[in-house]
Amino acid sequence: MNNDRLILITNPGSSSRKYALYRGSNFLCALHFEFEGDKIVYTLKKADGTKNKTETKFTTLNEVVSGLEKILVDEQYIGGPTKLDAILARVAAPGSYFAEDHIVDEECLAQLETAKARAPLHAPVIANEIEQLKKTFKETTVIAISDSGFHNSRPELMKAYAIDTEVANKYDIKRWGYHGLSVGSIARYMREQDILEEKMIVCHVGSGSSITAVYNGKSHDTTMGYTPLEGVMMATRTGSMDVAAALAIKRELGLKTDDELEKYLNKQGGLLGVSGQSDDMREIIRLRDEGDSRGVFAHALYIYRLQSAIGQMAASLGGVDALVFTATIGERSDDVRRRVVQKLGYLGFTIDEAKNTGDMNERQCNIAAVGSKPIYVIKTDESDEMIVRANDLLNKI
């Protein structure tokens, strides 16, 4: 890796905007924009590990990208209009094209345009990020890094729907899987730390959530499918449901188009739909503690879906040696970890409550009780994984 290159990373999520700046493979800083109540705040993480939180005047996450350059100048990471050497963008979109990484060119932009209708929560956001960043940092090469690529190692069985094989192949209707950069970063870190187990279940629990079975450091199976809608219950996504039930929603609510239905399932379901009040796990826990009946039910359903998916992945692997929690809820919420693991005694997992604290200073900790198989809480590092993955393409520009 050429260590002189200044590289900006954009990793838009369904409830956040995450950016990072690297000099070659050296981390300079990360910016994590998220809602706190109705305010958007950002946490700046510096290379020495220190963190600062700042309140912003942004009212929507889509505005953040246009204010990014000024924040990087104010925080003294760049000195004004800057020539970056590359921008890396995390792309979560279905299709074999997006199961690989690409230098963004006309074809890639056209593919993204098509993907907008297929993955309404992610593709339009990343398309907007790329468009805005190309305007701000003119003539910078953008590289689209696939969020599915890590899952290419899965056996064909785990990629397939039970549909006509010719249709599946002709139209690319497969279970692509997502959160590959996150789970890939966890597997690489565990290998480096010499704590990688043969059969692991990695629970990426954030605004979007998925459970991945990892066999010898490679993806073996995962709960997300053609789009990031399949699988467990999420902040605003329903997760898996019967297509006939989805079509009943379309009929009963008088939704006019398939697009409206897809948006409904992606944005009006999950914690938000079931509680009727909030998509934020912090708020759901508060509602549950107050005894709000829909809050109680939303929390219980969320936990049940995670427990079921962990059982499904254990079956897929034929056993499990270690459990990992990652992503914002997995890393920050001792409550969610406690409730999920409460039912996993049958797989050999018990939490040591004294170790299951909310705030982690280290990247990794093992919260398992004596006699339990390891239960790790590990901070995900999608940016670092993007830098590693982009190396070959970076050498071509």
Ligand SMILES: Nc1ncnc2c1ncn2[C@@H]1O[C@H](COP(=O)(O)OP(=O)(O)O)[C@@H](O)[C@H]1O
């Ligand atoms: N301390 C906390 N406890 C529980 N949930 C939290 C906490 N802090 C943030 N969250 C939740 O984390 C979610 C964001 O997760 P994240 O993985 O960053 O999502 P994304 O990348 O999809 O934007 C939000 O839905 C928010 O409700």
Ligand SMILES: CC(=O)OP(=O)(O)O
């Ligand atoms: C793919 C996906 O669901 O991403 P996120 O969790 O960041 O929304």
Ligand SMILES: [Mg+2]
């Ligand atoms: Mg995310």
